[in-house]
Amino acid sequence: MEVKSNNITVERTKRSKIDQVDFDNLSFGSVFADHMLVCDYKNGEWGAPSVVPYQPIELEPSAKIFHYGQSIFEGMKAYKDDQGGVWLFRPEENQKRLNISAKRLAMPELPKEIFMEGLATLLQVDQEWIPQTKGSSLYIRPFMFASGNGFHASPADAYKFIIACAPSGPYFSGKVKVLIEERYSRAANGGVGFAKAGGNYAAQFYPTQLAVQKGYNQVIWTDDNTHEYIEEAGAMNIFVRINDTLITAPTNDRILDGITRKSILDIAADEGIETEVRKITVAEVINAAKDGSLKEMFGAGTAAVVSPISAFGYKEVDYNLPELDQSYAALLKKRITDIQYNRGDDKFGWRYRVL
């Protein structure tokens, strides 16, 4: 057992699994690095974090995670540059958002040091797991859940915070075709849509399965009241380009305040692209598709990076998007990944060196 300068203990695995991994053919989030960071909350306080071998978790059957859905998470990536340097992208934003989610789910907030130093220590221990292959990265999953026991429907008295990592390739393989949802919804006004709460994702699976059966990859959610406004997709915020203006919906308590989304808005403005943050109606998008002013749609998120949408369906009609030579999506994706992989200028100060 080592003790790091920041008081985080490290217990290294005796059998690394790294030799079993084909780093040239990584899927998304299905092989896991050798170690994880664990930190327990009980008796009203967080204990000392430690890095331990990635291993099963033991919980009582009455642990509240199984019954009352108190679980939140974050999604980040570690990027390795050509010189072997390791970078994060705006990690403090994830740390802040984790605590925003925690508050809404009546879970304890996690001190910033535990998050930041825990993550840095874990990445140091598992640095060999960060892929250098193009388009790959180490997907990082910080999560917190209710480990305290009891069948009473009230917040738990104990929680576990864990960071686990998975070397990953692209989230989507190939083109993305989406369905604009008319019936189901992911979030309520006054609900938890703005939080990265586990329950938000389970709620999306069934409608998404229905869309997949019809040949789409993702659902685009609309507001639950009228289904007239475009909100976001399962794990991405949505951008629409009409003529030369790039539009995305404002965040609210139903929509996740995506870090990629706000970075894209800044980069686009920096590129001189006209951006609008305003409500987008489905009708407007359909009309623009019909009159040819709809040039592009794309999703933006940590996992999906910038994912161009090739077509969308609405009320049994499919609308194809043109293939552009000089798309905003391609430009913005290049700029953001150049920052992430330390290939370009970091004029916004978003890059964060880990190693």
Next chain:
Amino acid sequence: MEVKSNNITVERTKRSKIDQVDFDNLSFGSVFADHMLVCDYKNGEWGAPSVVPYQPIELEPSAKIFHYGQSIFEGMKAYKDDQGGVWLFRPEENQKRLNISAKRLAMPELPKEIFMEGLATLLQVDQEWIPQTKGSSLYIRPFMFASGNGFHASPADAYKFIIACAPSGPYFSGKVKVLIEERYSRAANGGVGFAKAGGNYAAQFYPTQLAVQKGYNQVIWTDDNTHEYIEEAGAMNIFVRINDTLITAPTNDRILDGITRKSILDIAADEGIETEVRKITVAEVINAAKDGSLKEMFGAGTAAVVSPISAFGYKEVDYNLPELDQSYAALLKKRITDIQYNRGDDKFGWRYRVL
């Protein structure tokens, strides 16, 4: 290891904890019976159920329950009568509802035999755990969650179904004061409010904590769009008596179709009480409170049985309800518990003998 006639294996505990339990002073859902039923789903099918000692569950850190909230549950009770007979109340309704929840959460439906026979076997093994003390019962918690692994936001490929039990006293101690919610909500149109999904409960905790800080026990949820209509409470459906009419909101995709609720409607009709299932506005309830026509409000649910509401708050004003000599709540509670504990006639055929 015994094998029961229905092919359910039983492994009995070597150390019963029953001697440590004070059956005269039971709280709700905090001590757990010696055994549990476990059944695993993988490779597209359910395995054989077994009764095993109540024991910790081991899961990978990437198990989807921790990340994507795929969890559903039911709440039932086993009642012991004066002769030691053991009864359930409309258990097939819980079995059906579990599968309604499963479908919406993209989880596999559980065959009826596993539910019914598994439960019967478990209750036989743990029959000493069913309290005979007045007002107590064995609270039964069937639940299912995603045990399959992976960080991809999609349904798991493996699930666990468990039934665990907790000998329990009343859910509420004393009078119940509720707050009618104006800002937060528990469910979206087109969402999962009608399912007993874990995430619905976590979403309620923070607003409920705010209400508790103001001196209330529970929140009464209103529709997420206008907050003008009364929907239900955290773990109960809500009834309002205006003059001599008993009113409850219709169920929809935001509201749980409570078994107690529908039983109460039938019993009330049988008692010659006029009932209405229709939308209830907050304004109507406030006006009725002001002009004296609001006679009663109560919650109805398996855990809370029939829980009279003594006062409600709305926009910083508290409205007290009168104390009636002959309340509907008392009458209906007596009739339903007489059926449940085998003290009275079962004209609807709701009682289900287990032992």
